[in-house]
Amino acid sequence: MSRELLKNAERIVIKVGTNSIMKDSNQVNLRQLDRIAFVISSLMQEGKEVLLVTSGAIGVGSSLLKLEEYPKEIPDQQALSSIGQSTLMTLYSQFFSSYGQTVGQILFTRDVIDFPVSYENMQNALNRLLDLKILPIINENDAVSVDEMNHYTMFGDNDTLSAVVAKTIDADLLIILSDVDGLYDDNPASNPDARLIDHVTEITQDTHDMAAGKGSEFSKGGMTTKLNAAEIMLDYGAQMIIASSENPSCIFDILDGDSIGTLFSKGE
Structure with missing residues (x-):
């Protein structure tokens, strides 16, 4: 039943990880970026509202x-984030442009969510952007985010960020594309x-016990952060797929x- 409901998803957040767009630590996977651009552009041409x-x-x-x-x-x-962010957006812009899709960049820090005025501005x-049929491409602003002392400005990982974005714009579905097929029992x-x-x-705690550690050297979370994202989605009644x-x-x-x-969703 729940899988059938996915056919009705109109507003969709798609999250891709570093492992999904890098061939290795020194090579961007251009073919993968092209595939991502093709899929999302096709969905938007069909009338879906998509955020990446x-x-x-x-x-x-x-x-x-x-x-x-x-x-x-x-x-x-x-520094690496500052260097890489502009190139990453340039690549996305080029690939999406080849499918006729315009993109816009949004960089977040956690304080945007925590303050009502900035939260409303983000919404x-x-x-x-969605009204204008433009694809928002979202990332955490790692060049200025910190995770030390008492500064609470980081989401800490883009799995959590993707769920926060999905909740903020009342998305029907969050799809997390990863280097794993989904959640395994071991x-x-x-x-x-x-x-x-x-x-x-x-x-549950049993669910968290199934989660493995980090993936590659560039991964911030692994399965644990994906389960944290799933909790956010379940709490507000939406669905998520890894x-x-x-x-x-x-x-x-x-x-x-x-x-x-x-699939993470309430009900049978």
């Missing part, structure tokens, strides 16, 4: 500088018998109600 939350600024910055190792110091990461900006990398879970109706980013065209199948990835 993207990671990758730090990864792209690292590739531009051809770094052999991911830096650990915050100022280095902020207005996102809704107006770590599939070490247990070949691990089972992909099709449907989760609530997030699916593999290997072939972004799976989004078409998801919206046709096919059983792909792990």
Whole structure:
């Protein structure tokens, strides 16, 4: 029943992670960006309202500088984000333009959400972009966000950011494309018998216990942050899917109600 409801999703947030757009630490996956642009442009041509939350600024910055190792110091990461963000947006703009789709960039910090006036401004900006049939491309402003002392300006990861964005604009569905197929009952990398879970109706401690650690060196969260995002979506009564980013065209199948990835929704 819940999978059938996905056919009715009209306002959709799609989140892609760094692993999904990088071939390795020194190469952007241009073919993958093109696929993402094609899928989202097609959905918008069909009348869907789509927002894209993207990671990758730090990864792209690292590739531009051809770094052999991911830096650990915050100022280095902020610098990489600044370098990579403009290139990442340029790439997205070029690929989406080839499909006739205009994009707009939105960079957030957590304080935008925490203050009513800025929160309303954010809602207005996102809704107006959607009214104009423009794709909002959203990322955290890592170049100025911090996560130390008592500064509470970071979302900490784009999984959480994508769920906050979805809640803010009352999206019907959040699709998180990842380097994993969905939530498994055990770590599939070490247990070949691990089972992909099709449907989760609530997030419990047992659910969190299934979550693995971080993915690549550029990942901020892994499955744990995706479950945090799922909690936000379930709390406000919307649906979320975790699916593999290997072939972004799976989004078409998801919206046709096919059983792909792990669905998080209340009810049977």
